[in-house]
Amino acid sequence: MKQFITFLKKEFAHVLRDKKTLLILFGMPIVQILIFGFALTNEVTNARILIVDQAQDDISQQIIAKISASRYFEIENIISDASQIDRAFQQGIIKMTIVFPANFSSNLAHENKGQIQLITDASDPNTANTLANYASNIIQDYQRETNTLISQPFEIRPEVRMLYNPQLKAVHNFVPGVMALVLMLVCVMMTAVSIVREKEMGTMEVLLVSPFKPILVMIAKAVPYLLLSLINMVTILLLSVFVLQLPVNGNILLLFGESTLFIITCLTVGIFISVQTSSQQAAMLISLMGMMLPTILFSGFMFPIENMPMPLQIFSNIVPAKWFYIIVKSIMIKGVGFSGIWKETLILAGITVFLLAVSLKTFKIRLS
Amino acid sequence: MRTLRFLLQKEFRQIFRNRTILAIILVVPAVQLMILPLAADYEVKNINITIVDLDHSPYSQKLISTITSSGYFRLTGYNRSYKDGYKLIENDKADLILEIPASFETNLVRDNENKVFIAVNAINGVKANLGGAYLGSIIGRFNNDIRLDLVHAPRFSPRPTIEVVASNWFNPWMSYDLFMVPGILAVLVTMIGGFLTALNIVKEKEVGTIEQINVTPIRKHHFILGKLIPFWVLGNVVFTIGLLISWLIYDIVPVGSLGVLYFFVGIYLLAVLGLGLLVSTYCETQQQAMFIMFFFMMIFILMGGLFTSTDSMPDWAKMVTKANPVTYLIEVMRMVILKGSHLRDVTKHLAVVFLFAIVLNGWAIINYKKTS
Numbered sequence: 001m002k003q004f005i006t007f008l009k010k011e012f013a014h015v016l017r018d019k020k021t022l023l024i025l026f027g028m029p030i031v032q033i034l035i036f037g038f039a040l041t042n043e044v045t046n047a048r049i050l051i052v053d054q055a056q057d058d059i060s061q062q063i064i065a066k067i068s069a070s071r072y073f074e075i076e077n078i079i080s081d082a083s084q085i086d087r088a089f090q091q092g093i094i095k096m097t098i099v100f101p102a103n104f105s106s107n108l109a110h111e112n113k114g115q116i117q118l119i120t121d122a123s124d125p126n127t128a129n130t131l132a133n134y135a136s137n138i139i140q141d142y143q144r145e146t147n148t149l150i151s152q153p154f155e156i157r158p159e160v161r162m163l164y165n166p167q168l169k170a171v172h173n174f175v176p177g178v179m180a181l182v183l184m185l186v187c188v189m190m191t192a193v194s195i196v197r198e199k200e201m202g203t204m205e206v207l208l209v210s211p212f213k214p215i216l217v218m219i220a221k222a223v224p225y226l227l228l229s230l231i232n233m234v235t236i237l238l239l240s241v242f243v244l245q246l247p248v249n250g251n252i253l254l255l256f257g258e259s260t261l262f263i264i265t266c267l268t269v270g271i272f273i274s275v276q277t278s279s280q281q282a283a284m285l286i287s288l289m290g291m292m293l294p295t296i297l298f299s300g301f302m303f304p305i306e307n308m309p310m311p312l313q314i315f316s317n318i319v320p321a322k323w324f325y326i327i328v329k330s331i332m333i334k335g336v337g338f339s340g341i342w343k344e345t346l347i348l349a350g351i352t353v354f355l356l357a358v359s360l361k362t363f364k365i366r367l368s
Numbered sequence: 369m370r371t372l373r374f375l376l377q378k379e380f381r382q383i384f385r386n387r388t389i390l391a392i393i394l395v396v397p398a399v400q401l402m403i404l405p406l407a408a409d410y411e412v413k414n415i416n417i418t419i420v421d422l423d424h425s426p427y428s429q430k431l432i433s434t435i436t437s438s439g440y441f442r443l444t445g446y447n448r449s450y451k452d453g454y455k456l457i458e459n460d461k462a463d464l465i466l467e468i469p470a471s472f473e474t475n476l477v478r479d480n481e482n483k484v485f486i487a488v489n490a491i492n493g494v495k496a497n498l499g500g501a502y503l504g505s506i507i508g509r510f511n512n513d514i515r516l517d518l519v520h521a522p523r524f525s526p527r528p529t530i531e532v533v534a535s536n537w538f539n540p541w542m543s544y545d546l547f548m549v550p551g552i553l554a555v556l557v558t559m560i561g562g563f564l565t566a567l568n569i570v571k572e573k574e575v576g577t578i579e580q581i582n583v584t585p586i587r588k589h590h591f592i593l594g595k596l597i598p599f600w601v602l603g604n605v606v607f608t609i610g611l612l613i614s615w616l617i618y619d620i621v622p623v624g625s626l627g628v629l630y631f632f633v634g635i636y637l638l639a640v641l642g643l644g645l646l647v648s649t650y651c652e653t654q655q656q657a658m659f660i661m662f663f664f665m666m667i668f669i670l671m672g673g674l675f676t677s678t679d680s681m682p683d684w685a686k687m688v689t690k691a692n693p694v695t696y697l698i699e700v701m702r703m704v705i706l707k708g709s710h711l712r713d714v715t716k717h718l719a720v721v722f723l724f725a726i727v728l729n730g731w732a733i734i735n736y737k738k739t740s
Contacts (some may be wrong), residue, residue, distance in 0.1 A: 020656050021659065023656055024660060031663070035688070039685035040676060043434070062518055090539065090708065092703045112532060115532075117533050120534060122540065123537055123546065123547055123707060125544055127677055129569070132534040143530055157482070157483050158485075158486050159486065160486045160488060162488050163489050165496070181666075189659065254712075277388075280571075281389055285563065286396075288665075289392070289397075289563060292666070296669070297404055308407045312407050334458055
């Protein structure tokens with residue numbers, strides 16, 4: 001035990017001595033949570049559009065006025081020459097073009113049918129779809145207002161209630177995701193270099209000749225980072241509750257416990273990488289390049305996992321951030337108790353034990 | 369010139385000697401480009417719905433079958449009470465609940481109107497909105513059907529209707545790969561260039577070999593060029609591999625010219641390498657360099673318009689995206705590869721990225737000191 005405490009002291013000294021890294025470690029998550037919490041949204045607003053108005057009559061003017069009043073669209077230009085559409089898209093400024101044909105309102109008056117064409121830049125399919133939906137809704141609204149027909153018989157009226165997030169704020173979806181993402185990557189990167197640095201610097205040899213058990217080396221390496229991450233997590237939580245106004249509907253102690261478990265899991269992933277690699281650069285490239293995009297994609301807060309092809313859905317199960325994202329959402333927003341998340345908790349614990357066992361098994365106690 | 373040649377020889381030898389790193393550099397981006405675009409599909413389909421049918425009438429049955437046959441919804445539960453349905457939402461088994469009230473059919477015929485209740489799990493606002501809207505329009509269609517059943521004579525005089533026709537340019541099948549592949553390739557090229565440069569120079573500092581270089585008559589710009597050129601070449605190699613993968617696997621052939629693409633990427637890489645260089649002049653250990661690059665990379669990726677549109681961000685965030693070189697690369701890649709934009713369409717992007725390259729590299733050269 002005394003041995004262990006001495007070793008722990010050494011590790012703390014290492015970590016606390018490097019003031020620059022400490023500053024980065026504490027500052028970075030705060031800045032990221034704030035930026036992403038406020039800026040990230042998958043809503044589409046203020047899309048710049050082009051209007052080709054060959055009709056230039058009352059009705060087209062009224063519809064244009066309605067569209068420009070909507071917060072979804074910003075009209076970049078109104079022209080009457082359809083041949084410029086192609087160029088406008090290629091310059092990459094506009095996302096959609098609305099074309100009113102020349103005889104729009106006369107067709108509407110005489111044939112009871114007028115046509116409006118929406119041309120979307122479908123190189124971004126999601127935005128294209130959403131914008132086309134918005135525009136046709138606005139046009140339909142306009143029609144409903146002008147057509148003062150009597151109400152239809154046998155009307156079924158759907159009453160929609162939005163659960164958990166009545167104002168449809170993007171924060172509720174993104175902040176738990178960013179929390180999982182930032183915690184995961186920071187924890188993995190911190191520990192990924194810890195053991196491999198001793199290998200690279202040659203101090204590993206000193207450790208290996210001492211009567212130290214590998215498990216103690218790993219734990220001593222992880223403890224200072226665990227404390228740092230806990231402080232980080234508390235700051236992130238405080239920021240998301242008080243600045244980003246995320247609710248905490250569930251038990252805060254449970255949330256704290258689950259976060260600790262998640263941090264331990266991530267630290268184990270880092271130690272696993274550290275044991276497997278032989279140079280700091282390799283460890284960093286794996287934990288950064290190898291993990292950044294997959295963690296963003298497979299934690300499920302950007303893209304729905306159920307849309308992915310089957311093999312990728314299975315793969316997403318080994319990404320710890322996915323489980324933590326579910327846990328945070330359940331506790332903070334839905335207010336679920338432990339009975340609702342025991343499965344996720346068990347999976348995180350399982351990943352931790354498995355990685356720890358493999359790391360111990362492959363820890364080399366001899367220099368090659 | 370001779371000095372530079374020797375330096376380059378040294379750098380390339382070091383890169384090729386370390387097989388692990390070389391494998392990571394070439395394999396990791398390739399694998400990610402092959403797999404990740406498949407995961408990035410935002411189309412909202414397979415919405416899980418649970419139905420609470422308190423009526424059990426022919427109409428409620430018909431409504432349910434209309435919903436399940438629409439293709440957007442997957443029936444995951446059929447509950448006796450709203451409470452049971454709510455449990456499914458709590459466990460993420462269902463995204464929305466449709467409750468058909470008791471004596472729905474009778475009341476609809478008697479009172480000429482009736483309600484159904486929809487409750488949506490709105491944590492993911494966009495999905496909730498779209499799911500609610502789909503369900504609303506399906507109920508509307510069902511409503512029209514039964515109206516035809518109930519109202520016998522064609523009572524409606526034709527009224528003027530505006531027809532909206534949407535056409536999707538540049539990507540008529542609305543395939544998501546087409547949108548994601550160029551963007552992800554842009555991010556991968558950025559990561560390779562930025563990380564490698566930053567880590568490489570700091571490693572010389574950490575191991576101490578930079579002292580040996582500092583005492584030789586190698587000039588500042590020789591040293592920096594000697595570091596930049598190898599990674600510039602590597603960046604281009606990764607970019608070429610990426611283009612090949614998008615051609616072979618996703619069948620994406622750039623509509624615009626390859627020349628424009630390579631020209632732009634060439635200048636862009638200078639800017640990114642400059643950032644790596646600059647970070648390395650401020651750091652003493654590889655760990656510091658990595659954390660700082662991680663910080664920038666996260667902002668670059670999430671604020672670069674790769675996944676979410678930059679137009680929808682608040683004004684201050686738009687400023688951040690303007691100061692983000694990746695935004696420009698992602699935009700240019702998508703413009704040239706998908707829309708066939710010409711060089712004159714991207715001159716503004718080119719000018720900004722060129723400015724980045726000059727400022728970042730200039731700053732790095734000024735800040736790099738041969739004496740510690």
